Amino acid sequence: MGKMEDYIKEVSQWNKELRDFLESEDVDKNNELWHRLDNFTDIMEGIAGPLDIQELEKIQEQVDGLHSDMENYFTNRQRVGNIYMNEPYIAAGKHVLPPLPYDYKALEPHISGEIMKLHHDKHHQSYVDGLNKAENMLQIARDKGDYNLVKHWSRELAFHGSGHYLHTIFWNNMNPKGGGKPSGALLKEINKYFGSFDRFKAHFSEAAKQVEGVGWALLVWSPRARRLEILQSERHMLLTQWDTIPLLVLDVWEHAYYLQYKNNRGDYVKNWWNVVNWKDVEDRYLKASELKWKPF
Structure with missing residues (x-):
């Protein structure tokens, strides 16, 4: 005993x-x-x-x-590469190219090693370089208080940042022993919203084939709707970065201010700071900061 x-x-x-x-x-x-x-x-x-x-x-x-x-x-x-880690944050301009989690030829015959090497070493690296440059230039703008080129560098930040983050997800979404169908909680969620895995697969495939121009098809989780959804993204973004979570947002569509401020958007933005609910922003930050991917 x-x-x-x-x-x-x-x-x-x-x-x-x-x-x-x-x-x-x-x-x-x-x-x-x-x-x-x-x-x-x-x-x-x-x-x-x-x-x-x-x-x-x-x-x-x-x-x-x-x-x-x-x-x-x-x-x-x-x-x-998604283990939860207590690692330091990435400073502006310090992103690096993540290594492939398998050999270049590991996905053959479905995707050739030549394509994987070019895609990873050249194209993804260019997004990392572009993101670092945009972050460095915006850092200089903040230091100097000169925001004349903020529109340009914000576009570069969004395009290259989304390119880097989406590709980092993309490499890890594939595996030489992959295929088939999911199981467990993910399959239950797919069946719950899309009706079946086959219906999900058909929807996702058509979204990928029909996205305008060059871009992506994405399966996403919506924290607000509390369910899955399939989205398309042209190029990599529309002035945003995927794999990020909004904390503080400002609506600058004309319907948000025109009746009061007419065409003076600047005054609307200036006065908006007087009504920001920082407690709500902090609550969103505390919840969002629980999610930590491996930094690259």
Whole structure:
């Protein structure tokens, strides 16, 4: 009986250490790992006395399952470059080209090694260089208080920034052993909104084929609607950067100010600062900052 009690104590301590570790890594509380760990915690906290063999075997199954889940989770996160890390932020102009998570030829025959090398080493690198230049030039503008070229460099910031961020997602969205269909929570969400995986696949494929000019098809999560959606993006952006979350926004469409300020948008912008709800902005920041991708 003493050995069993020691085992339960060890498992309980491991459970606590595992929760602390997930907390330290900022793993999203909606992640399935947390749900499984919460269920296991309830089981451990519900132990009121000695266990029989069957109860002990069930706990051992839970422990083995959690061990396996943890190994798979962090192996996958490490592989795709999206592991939650406590790393320093990227200063202006310091972005770098992320390495491919596989060899250039690994996706053949579907995508040739020649294309992958050119796409990654040349095209993606050009977006990294363009983003760094735009950030550096905007830093100079802030230092000098000279914003005459802010429109130009904001366009460059959006185009090259979205090119860099989308390609970083793109490389990791592919894998030599990929294909098939998703499973688990993602498949449930796809079926819930699109009706089936086949309907989702057809919609996404048509969005990709029909996007005007050059651009992207994207499956996105909408925090406001709390569901998935499929979007198109021309070029890389329309003066925005993908993979970012809005914190503070200002509507400068004419309907937002024209009845009061006529064509004097400057006064509208100046006076708008008097009504900014910084508590709301801070709340959005605190929630958004919980999400941390590996920096590049």
